[in-house]
Amino acid sequence: MRSFDPRTVGALECRAWEIYYRRRWLAFLIVSVGLVRAAFRMSWPRTVLGAWLVLRANRKWAPFPDNDPDAARSLMTRFYRLLKATEPAAFDPARAAELEVEWWRAHRENQHDRGAGSAEELAAALCDLYSYTYSADPDDVRQAAALRAQAMDVSDRWVADGCHPESELLDEERAVLVRSYAALLAAVHR
Numbered sequence: 001m002r003s004f005d006p007r008t009v010g011a012l013e014c015r016a017w018e019i020y021y022r023r024r025w026l027a028f029l030i031v032s033v034g035l036v037r038a039a040f041r042m043s044w045p046r047t048v049l050g051a052w053l054v055l056r057a058n059r060k061w062a063p064f065p066d067n068d069p070d071a072a073r074s075l076m077t078r079f080y081r082l083l084k085a086t087e088p089a090a091f092d093p094a095r096a097a098e099l100e101v102e103w104w105r106a107h108r109e110n111q112h113d114r115g116a117g118s119a120e121e122l123a124a125a126l127c128d129l130y131s132y133t134y135s136a137d138p139d140d141v142r143q144a145a146a147l148r149a150q151a152m153d154v155s156d157r158w159v160a161d162g163c164h165p166e167s168e169l170l171d172e173e174r175a176v177l178v179r180s181y182a183a184l185l186a187a188v189h190r
Helices: 006-021 025-040 044-061 069-086 093-112 118-133 138-160 168-188
Strands: none
Touching (some): 006 168, 025 044, 044 069, 093 118, 138 168
16 A cells, blocks of 8 residues: 555556446456556455445445445455555444445535535545545645546546547646645655
8 A cells, every 4th residue: 555656557547437437347357457466455355356346335425326336345344455455554343334435425515515625634634544444644645636626526537528538638637646645645755
């Protein structure tokens, strides 16, 4: 969890988001395998299982507005349990899954409602997840969270513009994600 290449993780997450919004689930699974491996360096069998759990959780979350957050949390609990079995970490998998799905909720609210404070709520939810799972001071991970939320705003503009695979917004999103993961890597090594 504390040793990853921000360029690789940022590029793969950008690709995963692109595929998620185009609902190409087999491609999402393939990219998720790469993303889980790059971000968490689990063994290949655990990486494949982890990517499968992430895919299933995202499919439970994806339908709007009729998704299944409880099922998504349950699947992400299994993912975090798998990660904890690989990585000496102090987090509770169920709590980590709650925080994970909470940022999904905050993002969806920001994406669809654009209510007052929803962008700040998203960044705060990401900060909570990072500080909890990495046992980091919230002030240290705040920039990484804010940048990832900014990347989601770019992604949301891309979705609103019609999900064009050649859009320059994808390049912008990827660049912001790389900066976010560079900030996270720096934060977890403080």
